[in-house]
Amino acid sequence: MSRDAQLDSESGAEAFAELQPALRKQLAKLGLHGDFDLVLHLPLRYEDETVLTPIASAQAGQPVSVEAEVISTDVMYRPRRQLVCKLQDESGLLYVRFLNFYPSQQKSLAPGKRVRLFGEIRPGFFGGEMVHPRYRLVRPGEPLPDSLTPVYPTTAGLSQSALRKLIAQALARCDLRDSLPADLREGLQLLPFELAVRYLHAPPPDANASTLEYRTDAAWRRMKFDELLAQQLSMRMHYRNRRAQTALALKASGRLCSRLIESLPFRLTGAQQRVWMDIEKDLALPHPMNRLLQGDVGSGKTIVAALAALRAVEAGHQAAVMAPTEILAEQHFRKFDEWLSPLGVRVCWLSGSQKTAERKRIGTAIKAGEVQIAVGTHALFQDKVEFADLALAVVDEQHRFGVKQRLALQQKGQGLQPHQLMMSATPIPRTLSMSYYADLDVSVIDELPPGRTPVLTKLLADTRRAEVIKGVRDACKNGAQVYWVCPLIEESEVLDLQTAIDTHAALSAELADLKVALVHGRLPQAEKAAVMDAFKAGETQVLVATTVIEVGVDVPNASLMVIEHAERFGLSQLHQLRGRVGRGAAQSACILLYQGPLSEGARQRLRVIYEHTDGFRIAHEDLLLRGPGEYLGARQSGAPLLRFADLTQDGDLLEAARETADRLLEKMPEIANFHVSRWLAGGAQWLRA
Numbered sequence: 001m002s003r004d005a006q007l008d009s010e011s012g013a014e015a016f017a018e019l020q021p022a023l024r025k026q027l028a029k030l031g032l033h034g035d036f037d038l039v040l041h042l043p044l045r046y047e048d049e050t051v052l053t054p055i056a057s058a059q060a061g062q063p064v065s066v067e068a069e070v071i072s073t074d075v076m077y078r079p080r081r082q083l084v085c086k087l088q089d090e091s092g093l094l095y096v097r098f099l100n101f102y103p104s105q106q107k108s109l110a111p112g113k114r115v116r117l118f119g120e121i122r123p124g125f126f127g128g129e130m131v132h133p134r135y136r137l138v139r140p141g142e143p144l145p146d147s148l149t150p151v152y153p154t155t156a157g158l159s160q161s162a163l164r165k166l167i168a169q170a171l172a173r174c175d176l177r178d179s180l181p182a183d184l185r186e187g188l189q190l191l192p193f194e195l196a197v198r199y200l201h202a203p204p205p206d207a208n209a210s211t212l213e214y215r216t217d218a219a220w221r222r223m224k225f226d227e228l229l230a231q232q233l234s235m236r237m238h239y240r241n242r243r244a245q246t247a248l249a250l251k252a253s254g255r256l257c258s259r260l261i262e263s264l265p266f267r268l269t270g271a272q273q274r275v276w277m278d279i280e281k282d283l284a285l286p287h288p289m290n291r292l293l294q295g296d297v298g299s300g301k302t303i304v305a306a307l308a309a310l311r312a313v314e315a316g317h318q319a320a321v322m323a324p325t326e327i328l329a330e331q332h333f334r335k336f337d338e339w340l341s342p343l344g345v346r347v348c349w350l351s352g353s354q355k356t357a358e359r360k361r362i363g364t365a366i367k368a369g370e371v372q373i374a375v376g377t378h379a380l381f382q383d384k385v386e387f388a389d390l391a392l393a394v395v396d397e398q399h400r401f402g403v404k405q406r407l408a409l410q411q412k413g414q415g416l417q418p419h420q421l422m423m424s425a426t427p428i429p430r431t432l433s434m435s436y437y438a439d440l441d442v443s444v445i446d447e448l449p450p451g452r453t454p455v456l457t458k459l460l461a462d463t464r465r466a467e468v469i470k471g472v473r474d475a476c477k478n479g480a481q482v483y484w485v486c487p488l489i490e491e492s493e494v495l496d497l498q499t500a501i502d503t504h505a506a507l508s509a510e511l512a513d514l515k516v517a518l519v520h521g522r523l524p525q526a527e528k529a530a531v532m533d534a535f536k537a538g539e540t541q542v543l544v545a546t547t548v549i550e551v552g553v554d555v556p557n558a559s560l561m562v563i564e565h566a567e568r569f570g571l572s573q574l575h576q577l578r579g580r581v582g583r584g585a586a587q588s589a590c591i592l593l594y595q596g597p598l599s600e601g602a603r604q605r606l607r608v609i610y611e612h613t614d615g616f617r618i619a620h621e622d623l624l625l626r627g628p629g630e631y632l633g634a635r636q637s638g639a640p641l642l643r644f645a646d647l648t649q650d651g652d653l654l655e656a657a658r659e660t661a662d663r664l665l666e667k668m669p670e671i672a673n674f675h676v677s678r679w680l681a682g683g684a685q686w687l688r689a
C-alpha cells in the first residue's frame with residue numbers, strides 16, 4: 001500500500017529505457033521490453049469504480065466502490081494482530097481489517113479522513129466488513145473516474161497502480177498510428193487501432209461487460225487480428241527468406257520412381273498421389289523445400305518418403321531419413337531396402353547402438369558417396385557423420401525431435417540447404433497448423449489405404465481383467481496376434497519398466513499355452529530387433545510392450561490391442577497406439593482398461609477416444625481439452641504462444657490475417673515491416689527454426 005502511494009507521487013513521463021533497472025527487470029518478467037509492449041499489455045479484467053454504492057445497500061459477493069469517513073483506526077490483538085478501521089457513510093458503518101499493515105497506514109487513516117474503498121462487503125462480527133480492500137484517501141468532492149479501472153496481468157512486487165501509470169505514460173508517448181491503411185482496415189471491418197487500444201485500457205462505464213470479459217467485442221477483435229497478423233507476417237517472411245535460398249533442383253531423370261510405383265504390391269491412394277505431386281514439384285525447384293507431410297497413423301507416409309528419397313538418388317545425390325526410435329528407424333531401413341535394393345539403390349542404416357567399427361565403416365561409405373540413402377536415428381546428424389552430397393533430409397515423427405536436431409541435419413548439405421520433408425502422424429487441427437506452421441508448406445494425406453476395417457474400441461474397468469485375458473487367448477487361438485501395452489509412469493522410467501516386466505511374467509503364466517514376448521526401450525538394440533522380428537513373423541502371439549511401439553510399428557496380423565491404465569495416456573498417444581491395429585483385413589479391436597476413480601480429464605479423454613476414430617477430429621478435441629501450448633509440445637516449447645487470439649474461437653480472424661499477410665508482403669512490404677516491428681519489437685518470437 002505505502003509502495004503504491006510512493007509510486008503515485010512520482011511524476012513525469014519517462015521513456016522506457018530510463019526506468020530504474022529493478023523496475024525494468026520486473027517488467028521483463030511480464031515480457032515487457034519497450035514502450036509499445038506496455039501499450040499492448042492489455043487488462044485481464046476491470047473494476048467499476050465509476051459509481052459509489054452506499055454501504056448499507058452493498059450486496060454480499062459483489063465488488064463495490066464505497067466512500068466513507070474514518071471514525072477510528074486501532075491495532076487489535078484478537079484473534080490475531082490486525083489493523084481495524086471503522087468508517088461511516090450516510091447509510092451505515094463499515095469495518096475494514098488489514099492483517100498485514102504498515103505503521104504508516106494507521107497514521108494515514110486518521111479520524112475525519114475520507115477514503116474510497118474497492119472490494120466486497122461481507123457480513124462480519126460487528127456488521128459489514130471489508131478485508132484488505134484497495135483504498136485511496138480522497139479530498140471531499142473529488143470526482144469519480146469516468147472509465148472502468150483496468151486490472152493488468154502483473155508480477156510480484158509490481159502494483160496495479162504502478163503498472164497503470166506506466167501504461168498511461170506509454171499511451172501518451174507512443175505513436176499509435178494505425179499500421180493498416182484505412183481502406184484495407186475497413187474492408188476487414190476492423191476498428192482503428194488507436195481507438196481499440198485506448199478503449200481496452202479505459203472502457204467507458206457503459207461498456208458491455210460480457211463482450212469485454214469474453215474478449216469478443218470489436219476492440220478485442222482488432223487487437224487479436226493485429227497479433228495474428230504479426231505472427232503470420234513474421235512466419236511468412238521467414239518462409240520467403242528460405243525460399244529465396246538456393247538448393248539442388250531434383251528433376252526426374254532416370255525412371256526409378258515410376259519403377260518403384262510399378263513394383264509395389266498396392267496402388268497409391270489418391271491422397272498419396274496428390275502429396276507426391278506436391279513434393280515432386282517442390283523438389284524440382286532450385287530452392288529448399290520445407291514441407292510438412294501430415295497423415296494419420298497408417299495412412300502410408302513411408303512410401304511417399306521413399307519416393308522422395310529415390311528422386312534425390314535419381315538426380316544423382318544422397319538422401320537421409322531420420323526416425324526418433326531405433327525400432328522405427330530399423331523398420332524404415334528394411335522397408336527402404338526391400339523397395340529400393342531391387343532398383344540398384346544402396347541403402348544403409350546408422351544408429352547409436354551399432355558397434356563403433358561398424359558405424360565408422362558406414363560413415364566412410366556415406367562420406368565417399370557409396371551409399372545413396374542413409375536411414376537412422378539421431379545418430380545421423382552427429383558431427384562425425386559427413387555426407388558426400390546430401391540433397392534431401394526426411395524427418396519422420398518430426399514432433400519427436402527438437403528444433404536443434406532438425407537444424408543439425410539441415411547443416412549436412414554441402415553449402416547448399418538440403419530439401420526437407422517432415423512427417424507427422426499427429427494430426428494438427430487446421431487452425432493450429434495455419435498458425436504455427438505458417439513457415440512451412442503443408443500436405444495432408446487425408447485418406448487411408450483401402451481394405452482397412454475400423455477398429456472396435458471397448459472401455460473396460462480393470463476389474464474385468466480376467467475376461468480380457470480370456471479374450472486374448474481366444475483371439476490367438478484364431479490366429480490373431482496381440483499387443484499388450486503397459487502404462488506409462490511419468491515420474492519413473494524404472495518403475496515403468498518394472499511394470500512391464502511384471503506384466504510379462506503374469507501374462508506368461510496365465511497364457512502358458514501361448515508365446516508371450518516383451519519389448520521395451522531399455523532392451524539392447526539387437527534384442528529389440530529380434531523380439532520385433534519374431535512378432536512380425538508370427539512366432540510370438542502376444543507382445544507386452546511399453547510405449548516404444550507407439551510410433552510407426554507395422555504388423556498387419558496384429559488385430560487386438562489391450563492398453564492398461566488407459567486413463568494415464570494422452571489422447572494422441574492413445575490414438576497412435578490404437579493405430580497399430582486395424583492394419584490388416586481382419587476385424588480389429590482395442591481394449592482400454594482403466595482404473596477408477598477417473599479424473600474429469602481422464603473421463604473426457606476416454607470418451608473422445610471411444611467416440612472417434614478420425615485422427616483430425618481427435619486432435620481437435622485434444623486441442624480443446626489442452627489448449628495449444630500443451631498440444632504443440634516440442635516445437636513451441638519456450639516460444640510465446642498467442643496472448644490474445646484464441647485459435648479455437650478466432651479461426652475467421654486467422655484466415656483473414658493469413659490472407660492479409662500475404663497481400664502486404666506482396667504489395668506493401670513497408671507496411672508489413674512496420675506492423676511486425678511494432679508487435680515484435682519486444683522480442684516476441686513465434687519462430688524458432
Ligand code: ADP
Nearest residue numbers: 266267268269297298299300301302303449554
Ligand atoms: P504411416 O503413415 O503410419 O507411416 P505406413 O507408411 O507405415 O503408415 O503404412 C501403413 C501400412 O499401409 C504399411 O503396411 C504400408 O505398406 C501400407 N500401405 C501404404 N500405402 C498403401 C496403399 N496405397 N495401399 C495399401 N497399403 C498401403
Ligand code: MG
Nearest residue numbers: 301302396552
Ligand atoms: Mg510412419
